[in-house]
Amino acid sequence: MKIIGPFEQLLSMENMPLRGPIKDEECVVLENAGVLIEHGRVVRVGTFDRLLRDYPTARVEWIEEAAVAVPGLVDAHTHLCFAGSRAMDYCMRMAGKSYQEIAKAGGGILSSVRFTRAASGQELAEGISRRLHFLNTIGVTTCEIKSGYALDKEGELKMLRAIKAVQRRTAAHVVPTFLGAHTCPPEFQDKKAYLQFLIEEVLPVVKEEGLSGRVDIFVEDIAFSVEEARFYLQQAAAKGFHITVHADQFTPGGARLAVELKAQSADHLEASAQEDIAALAASDTVAVVLPGASLGLGIPFAPTRRLLDAGCIVAVASDWNPGSAPMGDLLVQTALLGIYEKLSSAELWAAITYRAAHALGLGQEVGRLQAGFWCDLAVFPTNDHREIWYAQGRMKPWGVWARGERLV
Numbered sequence: 111m112k113i114i115g116p117f118e119q120l121l122s123m124e125n126m127p128l129r130g131p132i133k134d135e136e137c138v139v140l141e142n143a144g145v146l147i148e149h150g151r152v153v154r155v156g157t158f159d160r161l162l163r164d165y166p167t168a169r170v171e172w173i174e175e176a177a178v179a180v181p182g183l184v185d186a187h188t189h190l191c192f193a194g195s196r197a198m199d200y201c202m203r204m205a206g207k208s209y210q211e212i213a214k215a216g217g218g219i220l221s222s223v224r225f226t227r228a229a230s231g232q233e234l235a236e237g238i239s240r241r242l243h244f245l246n247t248i249g250v251t252t253c254e255i256k257s258g259y260a261l262d263k264e265g266e267l268k269m270l271r272a273i274k275a276v277q278r279r280t281a282a283h284v285v286p287t288f289l290g291a292h293t294c295p296p297e298f299q300d301k302k303a304y305l306q307f308l309i310e311e312v313l314p315v316v317k318e319e320g321l322s323g324r325v326d327i328f329v330e331d332i333a334f335s336v337e338e339a340r341f342y343l344q345q346a347a348a349k350g351f352h353i354t355v356h357a358d359q360f361t362p363g364g365a366r367l368a369v370e371l372k373a374q375s376a377d378h379l380e381a382s383a384q385e386d387i388a389a390l391a392a393s394d395t396v397a398v399v400l401p402g403a404s405l406g407l408g409i410p411f412a413p414t415r416r417l418l419d420a421g422c423i424v425a426v427a428s429d430w431n432p433g434s435a436p437m438g439d440l441l442v443q444t445a446l447l448g449i450y451e452k453l454s455s456a457e458l459w460a461a462i463t464y465r466a467a468h469a470l471g472l473g474q475e476v477g478r479l480q481a482g483f484w485c486d487l488a489v490f491p492t493n494d495h496r497e498i499w500y501a502q503g504r505m506k507p508w509g510v511w512a513r514g515e516r517l518v
Contacts, residue, residue: 115144194225
């Protein structure tokens with residue numbers, strides 16, 4: 111057994127509500143706290159001095175400076191696996207060019223497809239590792255990573271195998287997601303034929319090799335319709351995959367489909383209307399909002415305050431990708447979302463810890479510091495947890511632990 115501490119403050123997230131709004135006073139702050147762990151999992155959280163008395167033979171990992179501990183952060187929606195840059199796209203977007211104009215100039219998703227298809231599996235794995243390390247340094251210990259920038263059989267499998275290779279060599283929790291249905295590739299003129307190809311030719315290999323247990327699709331006019339997505343997701347679910355949906359980024363419809371099919375999450379939601387919000391609130395589908403995409407595209411944030419007030423389960427994720435969300439800093443994005451959408455500190459912590467874990471089906475494993483959960487910690491150099499959001503994401507963790515071992 112090992113004790114980590116003492117912490118000036120510790121936010122365990124234990125017993126906090128899964129859905130709806132949270133007042134700051136509902137977030138219990140333990141003072142002079144420590145964590146007792148065994149085999150990487152939390153055994154007990156409590157007063158540090160009491161843990162020392164009750165477990166005198168436990169090894170102690172001393173925290174020598176003032177620090178605040180929170181559960182390791184969960185980034186429930188990323189596209190860390192890609193090659194190349196789309197800096198040209200971003201500069202054109204700042205200059206007022208439309209998506210269609212950027213695509214005609216050689217940009218857009220298909221430019222990432224060209225780069226990613228040309229990259230080796232090792233090059234992709236190295237890129238994932240670099241980006242994941244950055245996320246680790248800001249406190250992320252659980253990270254979802256999607257494929258979706260190859261859009262052919264060998265390329266998509268290459269991406270998933272690269273994600274799997276990184277997963278094997280990190281203590282962080284990596285959750286691969288198959289996003290072959292990101293958009294229709296140039297080799298296919300018929301979207302239904304492409305989805306049928308994924309169902310018949312790619313998903314069986316993904317399942318056989320254990321490359322991913324989750325399937326995603328981009329539901330939008332520029333990608334796939336609600337009807338096309340319904341067919342595809344039903345087939346994926348029948349093969350035993352959990353499903354998630356890129357929903358309501360520019361037009362509504364995807365969120366209601368996610369609810370209909372009992373998806374783990376509906377992600378984006380910038381264009382969600384009241385009826386979409388009501389459907390999500392009446393379901394167990396997590397509403398994952400992506401402020402990084404709003405910042406990258408210059409569009410409004412998802413209606414996060416309304417989603418919470420309606421009773422939705424709301425998570426925040428970075429959407430780190432080479433096109434619409436290149437920043438990747440979950441802390442900065444969450445802090446900015448909080449001030450614009452008027453979210454409490456407790457709601458922000460919930461959205462990037464246990465509620466985000468629920469979006470990945472890991473709600474009983476990560477996102478809280480309580481008995482039985484993995485001991486994932488983000489430890490910040492302050493004696494007051496409010497200073498973290500006050501710094502608007504500028505304050506980064508002093509140390510990060512995953513499965514009870516120092517990660518950063």
